[in-house]
Each structure stands twice: as C-alpha cells, then as structure tokens.
Amino acid sequence: xxxxxxxxxxxxxxxxxxxxxxxxxxxxxxxxxxxxxxxxxxxxxxxxxxxxxxxxxxxxxxxxxxxxxxxxxxxxxxxxxxxxxxxxxxxxxxxxxxxxxxxxxxxxxxxxxxxxxxxxxxxxxxxxxxxxxxxxxxxxxxxxxxxxxxxxxxxxxxxxxxxxxxxxxxxxxxxxxxxxxxxxxxxxxxxxxxxxxxxxxxxxxxxxxxxxxxxxxxxxxxxxxxxxxxxxxxxxxxxxxxxxxxxxxxxxxxxxxxxxxxxxxxxxxxxxxxxxxxxxxxxxxxxxxxxxxxxxxxxxxxxxxxxxxxxxxxxxxxxxxxxxxxxxxxxxxxxxxxxxxxxxxxxxxxxxxxxxxxxxxxxxxxxxxxxxxxxxxxxxxxxxxxxxxxxxxxxxxxxxxxxxxxxxxxxxxxxxxxxxxxxxxxxxxxxxxxxxxxxxxxxxxxxxxxxxxxxxxxxxxxxxxxxxxxxxxxxxxxxxxxxxxxxxxxxxxxxxxxxxxxxxxxxxxxxxxxxxx
Amino acid sequence: xxxxxxxxxxxxxxxxxxxxxxxxxxxxxxxxxxxxxxxxxxxxxxxxxxxxxxxxxxxxxxxxxxxxxxxxxxxxxxxxxxxxxxxxxxxxxxxxxxxxxxxxxxxxxxxxxxxxxxxxxxxxxxxxxxxxxxxxxxxxxxxxxxxxxxxxxxxxxx
Numbered sequence: 001x002x003x004x005x006x007x008x009x010x011x012x013x014x015x016x017x018x019x020x021x022x023x024x025x026x027x028x029x030x031x032x033x034x035x036x037x038x039x040x041x042x043x044x045x046x047x048x049x050x051x052x053x054x055x056x057x058x059x060x061x062x063x064x065x066x067x068x069x070x071x072x073x074x075x076x077x078x079x080x081x082x083x084x085x086x087x088x089x090x091x092x093x094x095x096x097x098x099x100x101x102x103x104x105x106x107x108x109x110x111x112x113x114x115x116x117x118x119x120x121x122x123x124x125x126x127x128x129x130x131x132x133x134x135x136x137x138x139x140x141x142x143x144x145x146x147x148x149x150x151x152x153x154x155x156x157x158x159x160x161x162x163x164x165x166x167x168x169x170x171x172x173x174x175x176x177x178x179x180x181x182x183x184x185x186x187x188x189x190x191x192x193x194x195x196x197x198x199x200x201x202x203x204x205x206x207x208x209x210x211x212x213x214x215x216x217x218x219x220x221x222x223x224x225x226x227x228x229x230x231x232x233x234x235x236x237x238x239x240x241x242x243x244x245x246x247x248x249x250x251x252x253x254x255x256x257x258x259x260x261x262x263x264x265x266x267x268x269x270x271x272x273x274x275x276x277x278x279x280x281x282x283x284x285x286x287x288x289x290x291x292x293x294x295x296x297x298x299x300x301x302x303x304x305x306x307x308x309x310x311x312x313x314x315x316x317x318x319x320x321x322x323x324x325x326x327x328x329x330x331x332x333x334x335x336x337x338x339x340x341x342x343x344x345x346x347x348x349x350x351x352x353x354x355x356x357x358x359x360x361x362x363x364x365x366x367x368x369x370x371x372x373x374x375x376x377x378x379x380x381x382x383x384x385x386x387x388x389x390x391x392x393x394x395x396x397x398x399x400x401x402x403x404x405x406x407x408x409x410x411x412x413x414x415x416x417x418x419x420x421x422x423x424x425x426x427x428x429x430x431x432x433x434x435x436x437x438x439x440x441x442x443x444x445x446x447x448x449x450x451x452x453x454x455x456x457x458x459x460x461x462x463x464x465x466x467x468x469x470x471x472x473x474x475x476x477x478x479x480x481x482x483x484x485x486x487x488x489x490x491x492x493x494x495x496x497x498x499x500x501x502x503x504x505x506x507x508x509x510x511x512x513x514x515x516x517x
Numbered sequence: 518x519x520x521x522x523x524x525x526x527x528x529x530x531x532x533x534x535x536x537x538x539x540x541x542x543x544x545x546x547x548x549x550x551x552x553x554x555x556x557x558x559x560x561x562x563x564x565x566x567x568x569x570x571x572x573x574x575x576x577x578x579x580x581x582x583x584x585x586x587x588x589x590x591x592x593x594x595x596x597x598x599x600x601x602x603x604x605x606x607x608x609x610x611x612x613x614x615x616x617x618x619x620x621x622x623x624x625x626x627x628x629x630x631x632x633x634x635x636x637x638x639x640x641x642x643x644x645x646x647x648x649x650x651x652x653x654x655x656x657x658x659x660x661x662x663x664x665x666x667x668x669x670x671x672x673x674x675x
Contacts, residue, residue: 011641011642011655012641012642012644012645012655012657014655015642015645015648015655015656015657016645016657016658047644047645048644050645183639183641184638184639185639186600186601186602186603186638186639186643187600187601187602187643188639188641188643189641189642189643189644191641192641224547224584225596225637225639225640225641225650226641227653228653228655262540262543262544263543263544263547264543264582264584265543265546265547265582265583265584265585266582266583266584266585266637267581267582267583267584268638279543280540280543281539281540282540282541282542282543282568282578283542283574283578284577284578284581285581285582300539300540341643341644342644343602343605343643343644343646344601344602344605344606344643344646345605345606349643349644349645350644351644372606381601385600385601385638415643417601417602417605417643418605419605420605423605428601428604431601431604435600435638438638439638441581
C-alpha cells in the first residue's frame with residue numbers, strides 16, 4: 001500500500017524550498033522503489049519548522065522539519081516513510097505543543113487536507129454549514145451569525161450579523177458579497193493561509209452570505225501580491241461550479257450564487273472597503289464618504305456585504321455547529337476565536353488560533369519563544385502598519401478588542417510584529433508617516449499633506465533639530481490626521497507614531513517627562 | 518488571432534475579451550501588463566474607447582496603482598519587501614545590499630535590462646522575513662548571501 005507524504009504548497013513553505021523538497025522526495029522514492037502518494041497540503045502554521053514534511057502512520061501523522069532537499073536521502077535512510085527516527089523528527093504533528101494548545105475552528109482543516117480537493121473538504125466537515133443554511137430562512141441564517149458574536153476580523157470589528165441584516169433588509173434587484181482579501185498589513189498572513197490552504201471554506205462562507213442576504217454575485221478582491229492564492233482560489237472555484245456548489249442551482253436548491261476573483265494592483269488603501277469598491281468598479285481607489293453605508297449603497301450603488309476573509313471563513317463552522325458554539329469561545333464582547341499571526345523578530349513565528357483573551361506575553365513567549373535574535377523584545381506592533389507599538393509594560397494586556405482600545409491600541413487583523421532592542425522607534429515612526437505618504441489615496445488633505453509634513457518633521461526630530469518646537473508640532477499634526485482624515489489610513493497613522501513617541505521618548509531625543517507635555 | 522503562434526494575446530484581443538465585464542478596467546490593465554510587461558501609452562486611447570472613458574480617466578487609474586507600469590520592465594522584476602516585519606529582521610540592511618549589488622535604486626532597471634527593482638509593502642511572508650518576490654517566485658528568510666545566489670542563478674538561466 002502506498003504511503004502518504006505531505007509537503008505544504010503554502011507560499012511561505014514554498015519560499016523556504018518546499019517545492020524542491022517535494023520533487024526530491026518523489027525522485028528518491030522512485031529510485032528506491034517505494035510507493036508513495038504525495039499530497040501538497042496547506043501549512044500547519046508553524047513556520048520555523050517549514051518546510052514541514054509529514055508522513056501518515058498508524059499512530060497519526062509524523063512530522064519532520066525543517067527539511068531541505070539535501071536532507072531527503074537521509075530521511076529515507078532513516079525509514080521516515082514508516083515514521084523512523086531522524087534528527088529532524090518532531091513526533092506526531094498534532095501533539096506538538098504549539099499546535100495542540102490551539103483552538104482551531106476557522107483553521108480546522110488547514111494543513112491537514114489537500115486544499116483543492118473537494119472530497120477532502122467534504123470528508124473533513126466541509127459544506128455542512130451550507131447544508132444547514134439551505135434548510136433555514138434568511139432571517140435564521142443572519143440570526144445565527146448575530147448570535148455567534150462574530151465581529152469583522154479585517155480590523156474594524158463591526159458585528160457581522162448586523163451588517164448582513166442591513167443588507168437583507170435593503171430591497172434591491174441586485175446585491176453583492178465582497179470578500180476583502182487585500183490583506184496588506186505587515187505581520188499578517190492568515191487570509192493568505194486560508195485562501196491557499198482551505199479555499200472551499202471561503203467559498204462556502206461567501207455562498208452562505210449570498211443566500212442569507214439575497215446576493216447572487218460575489219467578488220473576492222485579492223491583492224496582486226498573492227499569486228499562489230489566486231491560482232488555488234480559481235482552481236477551487238472551478239471545481240465548486242462543476243460540482244454544483246456555485247452557479248444557478250446550488251445543490252439543487254434553485255438558488256444562485258456566482259463568484260469571481262478580481263486582482264488589486266498594489267494599493268494598500270484598497271483594503272479600505274469603499275476604496276476597494278471603487279477599484280472593483282474600475283476606478284482609482286479613492287475613499288468614499290460614508291454614509292451611505294456599503295450595506296445600503298455599495299458596489300455599483302447596490303447593497304453590498306463587505307467582509308474580510310477570516311470573517312467569511314468563520315461562517316461555515318458557525319452554521320455547522322451553531323452560533324452558541326462559536327460564541328462560547330473568547331472573552332467579554334470579543335467572541336469566538338482569533339487567528340493570531342506572530343511575525344518579525346520571533347523565534348517561533350506562525351499562526352495561533354485561540355479564543356480571545358490570551359495575553360500578549362503568553363503569545364510572545366509561550367508560543368513565540370522570544371525574539372529570534374535572542375535579544376530582549378523591546379516593542380511589538382499589533383494590528384498592522386496602523387496599529388500602536390506596545391512596550392514590555394503592556395504585554396499583559398489580553399487580546400480583546402475592548403482591552404486594546406483601553407490602552408489606545410488595536411487588535412486589527414491580529415498580526416503581531418516583534419522587534420528586539422536594536423530597533424530605533426523614531427525611525428519606525430518616520431516609516432509610519434512615509435508609508436501613509438506612499439499609500440494615501442489623496443482624497444483628503446490631512447492624510448495627503450499631513451503624511452508628507454509628518455516625514456519632514458520626523459526627519460527634523462531624528463536629526464535633533466529644534467525638538468522643543470518639533471515634538472509639539474508632531475503631536476499637533478497627529479491630532480489633525482486623527483480627527484480630520486476620511487478613513488483609517490490617515491486616521492490611524494498617529495497610532496504607531498504617537499505610541500512610539502509616548503512609550504519610547506528616548507529614541508526621539510527627549511526624556512519621558514518632556515514627552516508628556 | 519496571433520499568426521506567429523505566440524501564446525500571448527494581443528492588446529485588442531484582451532480588450533475585446535474583457536470589456537463587457539462589470540468594472541472591466543482593472544482586469545483589462547492586468548491582462549495587458551501580463552502580456553506585455555507594462556501598459557504602453559499608445560494603448561490608452563483604445564482602452565478608453567472600449568470602455569467609454571476619457572484617456573485621462575484611464576491614465577489616472579494606471580498611475581494610481583503602484584503595480585501598473587507604463588515603461589517596459591527588466592527581464593525580471595524583483596519586489597523587495599520594505600514593511601515592518603521585514604525591517605524587524607534586517608530588511609533595511611538587505612535593501613542596501615540589494616541596491617548596491619544591482620547598482621540601482623527602487624523603480625529603476627539595471628543598464629543591461631536584466632532586473633527591475635520595486636518596493637513592495639508586504640508579501641504575506643512575514644513569518645519568514647525578510648522576503649522578496651521575483652516573478653511569481655517568493656523567497657523567505659533572505660540573506661545577503663542567499664540574495665546573491667538567487668541573482669546569480671537567475672542570471673545564469675536567463
């Protein structure tokens with residue numbers, strides 16, 4: 001009987017040589033006359049171990065990693081196809097601490113299955129949510145999502161059920177579901193992992209959303225920087241059409257949902273929902289004024305649900321197991337699980353899905369193992385380029401939308417970028433302004449002009465010029481951006497800038513007392 | 518239809534195939550850039566006419582998006598990540614090395630036309646920083662040495 005060997009097709013694993021490892025395994029097996037079946041799975045999310053090779057055994061899947069092509073013949077010598085001992089052997093994958101301690105709901109299948117196999121998907125609880133949804137009224141579907149407490153995982157944390165309800169209650173001949181897959185935040189990759197590792201869960205979530213609100217057309221707005229995700233999504237969508245999970249008669253129900261992937265073109269601001277819709281309509285990605293809300297007048301002026309990948313990918317498990325099941329994870333008003341992404345200077349980077357409530361310290365040290373450089377962690381940026389920098393004194397903050405808001409920080413899309421003590425926080429503040437300058441859509445003055453002035457002021461500060469005047473000027477400028485910008489790009493750039501200034505004033509050439517002025 | 522047997526469709530074919538999609542402009546621009554490597558200025562009037570837009574509107578869209586270019590790129594385009602996660606892992610030093618190795622700055626192409634260098638703000642490879650992309654290939658944990666090796670290999674196979 002052939003032995004099943006798993007080598008991830010996830011683009012991060014590929015970026016570390018997974019394709020070459022897969023080729024080497026196939027060649028070596030052929031050379032030795034060993035019958036193997038190679039499966040390209042998603043990543044388990046333990047990236048310091050990638051490329052992570054797994055072998056199916058009687059006891060479960062056994063892991064080896066990180067494997068390079070040069071290790072392959074040694075692995076065969078050690079009889080790894082039978083789970084044999086080897087220096088790279090890690091034991092049973094699902095017994096690895098990092099993995100075992102997680103609560104994987106949205107990521108339940110990722111790393112286990114072949115992403116483009118519909119059979120694998122269905123054999124592993126896929127399309128059970130849709131099956132239930134097809135037997136429910138639209139109001140019941142929306143109620144289940146509302147009951148789950150799911151809030152938008154893209155960063156804004158708006159209750160998903162309320163958004164859906166607004167679209168359901170807005171009459172129109174054409175409505176749309178948009179999946180915001182413009183995951184541009186540095187330190188985030190959970191959307192990418194879903195699209196590359198379990199595309200059907202996103203397709204199922206969007207289909208349920210479409211049925212719930214009467215939308216017959218869906219678009220996945222995918223960033224151009226994710227070419228692997230584009231291929232996997234298109235392959236899965238083609239299969240879903242073929243097998244009656246998309247199209248004009250979904251599973252014989254007579255209901256219609258069509259889905260298409262559209263590519264962005266390298267504009268960070270298009271992750272903002274109104275800018276995204278402008279882009280989908282074929283225009284410059286200029287932010288729109290709100291109101292009207294997209295739920296009332298969105299894409300092509302029609303009622304539109306715009307949800308992040310993780311929000312939509314969490315819908316199938318909610319419809320499968322019930323809103324209560326999902327809601328029972330988490331804390332306070334942050335219900336369910338959050339796929340946290342550990343990135344930057346950290347020993348064990350990767351994906352950790354857990355109910356809300358874990359502290360940063362637990363994530364950074366228990367899971368992450370501290371800085372990769374072995375030096376002390378000095379700062380972490382949570383929530384992408386518009387998220388605050390947090391010092392060690394705030395590491396006991398639980399991951400919870402409200403707890404973060406209370407310390408003037410954001411959970412955002414759940415990305416955590418770690419910096420060791422070699423970081424210069426004034427340089428990071430300058431970068432935040434520069435990023436805003438590069439990515440500003442230009443529609444509102446505070447963001448367009450303010451970011452340019454911000455870079456200039458930061459240059460003066462970094463060069464120690466006239467700090468008595470320039471530090472207050474920077475604060476004043478941030479106040480304008482914060483209160484006068486049209487969207488979160490200008491409106492939140494002050495989060496990293498001011499948090500860097502407030503928590504690390506010494507990097508700005510001033511002492512803590514002066515900065516509080 | 519192309520008579521040369523080339524697999525790349527012509528600009529007119531791309532426009533004709535995509536112009537009736539809702540919000541067709543970005544798909545058309547992607548189609549042209551995929552085929553040509555850039556969006557030639559001489560094609561702007563055709564695109565505008567097909568979509569009943571002004572040339573200024575089409576130009577405005579091309580210039581808004583960082584990814585679209587109106588000049589031919591080098592044989593290979595290197596997208597080097599400048600974002601925070603990569604900075605936390607030595608991305609700035611790598612950026613200096615890349616620029617000096619290639620002898621160009623961002624948005625430039627080497628004199629021999631082999632490489633163009635573009636900044637990118639996150640490749641989603643933040644668990645393996647610093648990261649870069651050459652063509653559709655993504656590279657993680659890039660060091661100065663591994664960058665040189667990749668470039669030398671690419672040059673050798675070019």
